[in-house]
Amino acid sequence: MTGYVPPEFSVEIAEEQTRCTVRxxxxxxxxxxxxxxxxxxxxxxxxxxTSAVRLDFSGLTWIDSSGLSALLMIRRTTSAIGAxxxxxxxxxxxxxxxxxTDILDHLTGPAMSAAPHGLGExxxxxxxxxx
Amino acid sequence: xxxxxxxxxxxxxAFRGSxxxxxxxxxxxxxxxxxxxxxxxxxxxxxxLVQLNRAARSLLxxxxxxxxxxxxxxxxxxxxxxxxxAGEPGVSPGPLTGSIDERHFEAYPxxxxxxxxxxxxxxxxxxxxxxxxxxxxxxxxSVLAEASSRLLATLNVPRCMEVTAAMAAEHLAxxxxxxxxxxxxxxxLTYAHRGGPVSQVTRKIDPRxxxxxxxxxxxxxxxxxxxxxxxxxxxxxIPEGFTEPVGSVIxxxxxxxxxxxxxxxxxxSSTRKCFSDGEEAFARLFAARAGAAxxxxxxxxxxxxxxxxxxxxxxxxxxERVHGxxxxxxxxxxxxxxxxxxDFYDFHxxxxxxxxxxxxxxxxxxxxxxxxVLTGKIRNTLHALLPLAADHQQVLSxxxxxxxxxxxxxxxxxxxxxxxxxxxxxxxxxxxAGHMPPLIVRNSGEVEEAAxxxxxxxxxxxxxxxxxxxxxxPGETCLLYTDGITEARGGPLGDEFFGEDRLRRALAECVxxxxxxxxxxxxxxxxxxxxxxxHDDMAVLAISAPKTGPLxxxxxxxxxxxxxxxx
Numbered sequence: 001m002t003g004y005v006p007p008e009f010s011v012e013i014a015e016e017q018t019r020c021t022v023r024x025x026x027x028x029x030x031x032x033x034x035x036x037x038x039x040x041x042x043x044x045x046x047x048x049x050t051s052a053v054r055l056d057f058s059g060l061t062w063i064d065s066s067g068l069s070a071l072l073m074i075r076r077t078t079s080a081i082g083a084x085x086x087x088x089x090x091x092x093x094x095x096x097x098x099x100x101t102d103i104l105d106h107l108t109g110p111a112m113s114a115a116p117h118g119l120g121e122x123x124x125x126x127x128x129x130x131x
Numbered sequence: 132x133x134x135x136x137x138x139x140x141x142x143x144x145a146f147r148g149s150x151x152x153x154x155x156x157x158x159x160x161x162x163x164x165x166x167x168x169x170x171x172x173x174x175x176x177x178x179x180l181v182q183l184n185r186a187a188r189s190l191l192x193x194x195x196x197x198x199x200x201x202x203x204x205x206x207x208x209x210x211x212x213x214x215x216x217a218g219e220p221g222v223s224p225g226p227l228t229g230s231i232d233e234r235h236f237e238a239y240p241x242x243x244x245x246x247x248x249x250x251x252x253x254x255x256x257x258x259x260x261x262x263x264x265x266x267x268x269x270x271x272x273s274v275l276a277e278a279s280s281r282l283l284a285t286l287n288v289p290r291c292m293e294v295t296a297a298m299a300a301e302h303l304a305x306x307x308x309x310x311x312x313x314x315x316x317x318x319x320l321t322y323a324h325r326g327g328p329v330s331q332v333t334r335k336i337d338p339r340x341x342x343x344x345x346x347x348x349x350x351x352x353x354x355x356x357x358x359x360x361x362x363x364x365x366x367x368x369i370p371e372g373f374t375e376p377v378g379s380v381i382x383x384x385x386x387x388x389x390x391x392x393x394x395x396x397x398x399x400s401s402t403r404k405c406f407s408d409g410e411e412a413f414a415r416l417f418a419a420r421a422g423a424a425x426x427x428x429x430x431x432x433x434x435x436x437x438x439x440x441x442x443x444x445x446x447x448x449x450x451e452r453v454h455g456x457x458x459x460x461x462x463x464x465x466x467x468x469x470x471x472x473x474d475f476y477d478f479h480x481x482x483x484x485x486x487x488x489x490x491x492x493x494x495x496x497x498x499x500x501x502x503x504v505l506t507g508k509i510r511n512t513l514h515a516l517l518p519l520a521a522d523h524q525q526v527l528s529x530x531x532x533x534x535x536x537x538x539x540x541x542x543x544x545x546x547x548x549x550x551x552x553x554x555x556x557x558x559x560x561x562x563x564a565g566h567m568p569p570l571i572v573r574n575s576g577e578v579e580e581a582a583x584x585x586x587x588x589x590x591x592x593x594x595x596x597x598x599x600x601x602x603x604x605p606g607e608t609c610l611l612y613t614d615g616i617t618e619a620r621g622g623p624l625g626d627e628f629f630g631e632d633r634l635r636r637a638l639a640e641c642v643x644x645x646x647x648x649x650x651x652x653x654x655x656x657x658x659x660x661x662x663x664x665x666h667d668d669m670a671v672l673a674i675s676a677p678k679t680g681p682l683x684x685x686x687x688x689x690x691x692x693x694x695x696x697x698x
Contacts, residue, residue, distance in 0.1 A: 065496035072540035072590045101565035102586040
């Protein structure tokens with residue numbers, strides 16, 4: 001059995017006038033998530049007028065819970081300066097994780113307020129299984 | 132004494148020969164030597180002084196012609212002369228050396244007339260001192276090197292104290308006592324006596340009774356040895372076997388990292404010479420090394436104890452059969468040498484069989500001790516929220532509020548299960564907070580996913596979740612697990628996830644198995660899949676309705692057992 005070697009993690013930044021795109025490639029996990037948060041925090045510190053940050057995940061090969069934690073941290077940073085966060089080109093596994101943990105709406109919601117989660121249709125206790 | 136047997140007549144001979152011999156001998160040696168800067172003595176073969184130059188006269192003021200060499204010079208010189216005159220070979224191969232009035236001389240003989248000897252004395256005091264200094268410096272540095280290597284080889288505090296005391300008794304004094312800083316009011320004392328065993332006792336002592344000891348224990352600069360009265364040394368500071376009266380004492384502080392590491396007391400008996408300034412300075416050097424090593428060992432021991440205490444708190448509980456429901460769980464941390472990590476489970480049995488038992492399994496983002504500390508916080512909070520367990524959403528909301536912090540977005544995902552037995556069946560309310568929903572193994576071989584969904588806790592201001600209720604027939608199992616299982620990377624090529632499908636297939640083969648067997652089976656398959664590969668924390672917890680429960684007071688249970696048997 002050959003040892004598994006993960007593809008190289010990389011973060012690339014493309015800046016436009018009031019928006020910037022951060023291309024994330026490789027595995028976003030315990031070892032790499034700090035690097036992504038640090039990159040975005042430094043970027044926004046120098047560009048306080050940014051109105052939108054796009055995270056482009058087309059090169060993402062894996063994400064774990066530390067990676068989700070990094071996205072939540074980035075969301076706090078963008079909210080603080082009133083910028084929107086967009087998660088583009090999400091691979092299936094990322095979507096699945098965002099759905100499972102129920103944070104997609106929060107991450108991509110309106111900039112200034114943390115999206116209130118309507119308990120709405122989920123509030124009713126669903127019954128399943130043998131009764 | 133054998134050579135001296137004819138000694139008595141020798142004395143007579145010397146007197147008889149003396150009037151004639153000086154002139155002859157002097158004539159042979161010549162007059163130049165009398166002005167030589169080094170002491171020169173002309174001695175006849177009977178040991179009587181014939182002549183000496185000015186330098187010799189100032190060295191040996193009592194010397195004059197006709198006096199016996201043995202009466203005015205030290206024995207090393209007069210003995211050598213006797214051997215020389217008797218024609219015996221010299222005892223040592225090198226130059227003859229010895230001291231006269233605290234100065235060190237080398238004596239070179241040259242033969243003179245009629246068996247007489249001219250002794251040329253060369254003052255080698257400075258060289259001798261330099262050699263002695265070099266020798267003792269070499270010895271000390273080798274002692275220090277040995278101390279460092281022996282002391283640094285252990286991080287065990289008692290062992291470190293033993294080595295320090297033993298080495299001090301061996302190289303610095305006759306006996307040594309290491310007084311450790313107090314634990315409450317008691318001090319650990321380590322005694323060493325040269326050539327004897329090292330012993331350790333812990334007892335109540337009063338360091339103020341010894342000049343310089345309480346200061347040394349507080350890390351103040353050392354009191355000079357000459358200020359300490361040996362008579363004041365109490366009995367508890369004297370090792371067993373050290374019977375002679377104490378002659379001199381050194382009390383050296385053992386400097387530690389920030390806090391003193393204790394004090395080293397060195398003892399010498401009154402029959403030996405007192406500690407010199409040089410020895411005192413060396414004792415401090417030794418104490419500095421020993422203090423650093425002891426302090427490192429103590430810090431390490433304290434850290435290890437703190438970690439062990441924390442770990443004990445964070446270790447997962449042992450699950451067992453409670454109120455007619457089987458529970459089993461297994462946990463494997465990411466690093467096999469750590470016993471805790473980011474996955475956790477907990478177990479709160481109901482007060483009686485009618486009360487629900489709360490089971491929780493979850494996963495904290497991150498790894499290692501950082502994550503483990505957060506799992507501890509979650510487990511404690513949930514424990515406190517136990518009275519509210521009838522409403523899982525409320526519990527999760529309150530837990531979320533308790534975990535929210537601006538410092539980080541470290542969150543947790545978890546599943547709550549409130550379980551109780553109703554007749555032969557087991558009822559469970561299941562709620563997932565952003566976690567993989569539990570899998571239910573039906574007796575039909577079908578593996579169902581519980582339809583519960585919810586928000587992770589600890590990162591967002593508000594969370595929501597939906598609870599499902601399910602029932603387990605006897606033999607059916609509900610499995611809670613963390614993504615360490617499904618994301619175990621391995622397989623034939625080492626790069627494939629174990630995955631949910633494989634887990635479901637494995638569970639389908641576990642129909643009717645008791646909870647413990649299901650947990651073991653899942654853990655074993657995941658471990659096999661991993662091979663030797665790296666993995667995340669893995670936790671698994673199974674809740675089963677026993678196939679043949681014990682006869683209980685619950686009517687349904689008895690009927691059910693009968694039904695099964697009659698089939």
